[in-house]
Amino acid sequence: MRLVAHDMASRPISGKNSLLNWWMCMVASSSAAKTWQWLQSNPTFTELAQAHPQEWLTVRDELAAVFARRDAAELKALVSKAAQRMEPDAKFLSGERDGRAFELFVHHQIRQRLTEQALRQYAFSAATGVKSGKVRFNLLNGLLAQKLLFEKDLIRKPVSMRAFRLIWPLLWQKRLLMPLVEKRGIWCFYSRELIAGLAQLIGHRRTVEIAAGDGTLSRFLAEQGVDITATDDYSWEKVVKYPESVQRLDAISALSRFQPKVVICSWPPSANHFERQIFRQREVETYIVIGSHSRFITGNWADYEAQTFFAWQEHAELSQLILPPELKAGVWVFQRKVSP
Known part of the structure; x- marks a missing residue:
């Protein structure tokens, strides 16, 4: 009886601990699952930092230490690491997403995204000169910018290079432009001369723009007679x-459906996974990239350099026609190599 009594006395305590541990694991796994689902909506840097302040403090301290050492190789390695995205399916079976390992995986992804976006903001600030705080145009600068760059509201127009060279120097708040319009998904402006040059390069070939955003570039090219x-x-x-003119298709689906000869992408996200699919399509003859010279603002440079089917180079004359020049943007053209 004593043995039985001892077991009965001890089991409730053990059972409570087990139940508590199980409950805590369930709460953690549920939270991790919800966080992972939220991450798929591509939260902004501010949203990430506000939702996970402790992770941001850790990332901030790590970045401060790297910048303080001024080691170019270390910074390059950090950029490469921050750009890597893992899918849980690559590491976890569906039945393994209820434990501590998946929770740690999600926290690691949060830190990676905070690091990536902090680095992008750093590079963007270096390009625009805006470091912090709210930014606003005054009345005169706002009127000049509106007249120069937009048809109405925030609908962009092809910008005359002649008009740009005349008006742009008059804007003493020009460095505020991109931080203001970036919030609406505008990463650059296209000159008339750039559109004409791209239209000539494309010719009459079937073209698809991927990651087209609001479709501005395709609209401009279509007005020049491009089949896009x-x-x-x-x-x-x-x-x-x-x-409505922008069809809801991911890159792979778009390439499969339209089988274009030419693909164009403006400001592809850094270290994205869709550009590599372009190089695998036998129908594609030319791929045109408009983006930043900063390798952690746009483009998958690792895939650019790894692919072997296309010869590629920057078209400097077209790069000079992307606005504003402070972005230090470029146009890279990948041309399929001719088989011997």
């Missing part, structure tokens, strides 16, 4: 207002 379809997976709906 704008597509986007709508993953930036919180920032970009997608018109």
Whole structure:
């Protein structure tokens, strides 16, 4: 009886601990699952930092230490690491997403995204000169910018290079432009001369724009007679207002459906996974990238350098026609190599 009594006395305590541990694991796993689902909506840097302040403090301290050492190789390695995205399916079976390992995986992804976006903001600040605080145009600068760059509201127009060279120097608040319009998914402006040059490069070939955003570039090229379809997976709906002319398709689906000869992408996200699919399509003859010279603002440079089917180079004359020049943007053209 004593043995039985001892067991009966001890089991409730053990049972409570087990139940508590199980409950805590369930809460943690549920929280991790919800956080992972939230991450798929591409939260902004501010949203990430506010939702996970402790992780941001850790990332901030790590970045401060790296910048203080001024080691170019270390910074390059950090950029490369921050750009890596893992899917849980690559590491976890569906039945393994209820434990501590998945929770740690999600926290690691939060830190990676905070690091990536902090680095992008650093590079963007270096390009625009805006470090912090709210930014606003005064009345005169706002009127000049509106007249120069937009048809109405925030609908962009092809910018005359002649008009740009005359008006742009008059804006003493020019460094505020990109931080203001970036919030609406505008990463650059296109000159008339750039559109004409791209239209000539494309010719009459079937063209698809991937990650087209609001479809501005496709609209301009179509007005020049280019046979082009704008597509986007709508993953930036919180920032970009997608018109009906932009078909809701991810890059792979767009390439499969339209089988274009030419693909164009303006400001592809850094270290994205969709550009590599372009190099695998036998129908594609030319791929045109408009983006930043900063390798952690736009483009998957690792895939650019790893692919072997296309010869590629920057078209400097077209790069000079992307506005504003402070962005230090470029146009890179990938041309399929001719088989011997």
